Amino acid sequence: MKNNIFMSLYKDYAEQIDTGALRPGSKLPSENELAEAYQISRETVRKGLNLLAQNGYINKVKGKGSFVLDTGRLKFPISGLVSYKELSERLGKKSRTLVYATERVPAGGDIAKELRIEANQPVWKVIRSREIDGERIILDIDYLLAEIIPNLTKDIAADSIYQYLEQELLLKISYAEKVISVERATNMDHQYMDLKDDTHVVVVRGYVHLEDTTLFQYTESRHRLDKFQFVDFARRISRVEA
Amino acid sequence: MKNNIFMSLYKDYAEQIDTGALRPGSKLPSENELAEAYQISRETVRKGLNLLAQNGYINKVKGKGSFVLDTGRLKFPISGLVSYKELSERLGKKSRTLVYATERVPAGGDIAKELRIEANQPVWKVIRSREIDGERIILDIDYLLAEIIPNLTKDIAADSIYQYLEQELLLKISYAEKVISVERATNMDHQYMDLKDDTHVVVVRGYVHLEDTTLFQYTESRHRLDKFQFVDFARRISRVEA
DNA sequence: GAGTGGTCTAGACCACGAA
DNA sequence: TCGTGGTCTAGACCACTCG
Numbered sequence A, B: 001m002k003n004n005i006f007m008s009l010y011k012d013y014a015e016q017i018d019t020g021a022l023r024p025g026s027k028l029p030s031e032n033e034l035a036e037a038y039q040i041s042r043e044t045v046r047k048g049l050n051l052l053a054q055n056g057y058i059n060k061v062k063g064k065g066s067f068v069l070d071t072g073r074l075k076f077p078i079s080g081l082v083s084y085k086e087l088s089e090r091l092g093k094k095s096r097t098l099v100y101a102t103e104r105v106p107a108g109g110d111i112a113k114e115l116r117i118e119a120n121q122p123v124w125k126v127i128r129s130r131e132i133d134g135e136r137i138i139l140d141i142d143y144l145l146a147e148i149i150p151n152l153t154k155d156i157a158a159d160s161i162y163q164y165l166e167q168e169l170l171l172k173i174s175y176a177e178k179v180i181s182v183e184r185a186t187n188m189d190h191q192y193m194d195l196k197d198d199t200h201v202v203v204v205r206g207y208v209h210l211e212d213t214t215l216f217q218y219t220e221s222r223h224r225l226d227k228f229q230f231v232d233f234a235r236r237i238s239r240v241e242a
Numbered sequence C: 001g002a003g004t005g006g007t008c009t010a011g012a013c014c015a016c017g018a019a
Numbered sequence D: 001t002c003g004t005g006g007t008c009t010a011g012a013c014c015a016c017t018c019g
Helices: A005-019 A031-038 A042-054 A084-091 A109-115 A154-158 A161-168 A187-192 B005-019 B031-038 B042-054 B084-091 B109-115 B154-158 B161-168 B187-192
Strands: A058-061 A065-068 A095-106 A122-132 A135-145 A173-184 A200-210 A215-224 A230-235 B058-061 B065-068 B095-106 B122-132 B135-145 B173-184 B200-210 B215-224 B230-235
Touching (some): A005 A031, A005 A042, A042 A058, A042 A065, A095 A154, A122 A154, A135 A187, A154 A161, A161 A173, B005 B031, B095 B154, B109 B135, B109 B215, B122 B154, B135 B187, B154 B161, B161 B173
Antiparallel strands (some): A058 A065, A122 A135, A135 A215, A230 B173, B095 B122, B135 B215, B200 B215
């Protein structure tokens, strides 16, 4: 049970903007007014507002104020570290997860290299495809360190692995590196996805770390070309003279 | 001339990590020690360290300290709002920009819609391809509001438009939305890129805004499939009970 | 218990925008 | 000039890690 004040403020406004209660272009109360209204200090208000700005909810302009951005125009950002379950819940699409494998195996050479472990160390190998509107358009292949995750079931894989890790095992997922590229479709792609006559797929490789920087998961998320979209929100870091 | 203290601290450590002077895994001085060393308050130290953490340089662990992450293993992050010139400088690749057009034209219907302006309003249309190791692998098509950018030359387009906008026109570039997808290659793609027999290209659409939220630039960055790579660093937002 | 990072406060001064 | 957000300070208490 956390009770960060600035997180409450963040959530208040994120929700108001998500639901459309606050229209794009409208002006937020000033930082001083918010500090007064929430009965908190201005620096705490600023933490909440900065989080909103980082996530593309608002734009802050010196001397003028903070303004709601048009978030609805673009689809939801897939950037960031969000699980498929969390994402599909936000999108409200009817989707289904098909679990083809949830097995504990010794890591092969390729996987050991990606996870930076010794070959033959035990890992969980999970193969799932995501079906949306009746078509299997994503193939997720996950490898998780068995040393850290003692048990894993098909049921967990069908629901949400992250939820299990965070809420049951109390693991602290911290950060991930992702690499997106386009590659030739493999036999496995054709087997587990409805690919039609595509020759290529989009591959999103993910390297997920715990708080202590342990690399505990390597993921290949393979997407059908015509259904792939990645949305990114980027702020320009103020350039200062070198 | 800015002199943010926390930015100096950020740059000090970013450079040390970039150059390898600080090895991955090594521990930074504690926040109190840094505050003492820089003769600044701890909150200011924290701003600098948080920026390092956001950009994937370090990992902060409560009760333990801040640790340098392994940034070199993955190529440079292309995420964020960075111009091609800034990027190629960091990569140190021999690359060349070919400018095919820098012209002021009335916006066509499609472009007007992307830029959310009236049709036929004047825009700058810039067509450039990026040649790396002798192959043209990126085609950039930019549309910029002529209302905001009165003048634009081939020389500027060959160098860096962003540099011109920020340093000459003193425009404040604030944020951008980017959408990555894969689409069929057009005739133009074949004309301005060395595509071989590819049927598709990766398209990165960018919508760039000024500080006052004006949408002033729409960009299509079209990449050859086999040369495209997008690297993203993501931190998991701490989940709090709803 | 000592040291770490996470949060929060109540002030202060500044640069910028608008009236 | 006045209100805005940007930066900074010097403290405080907390939760966490580790010896």
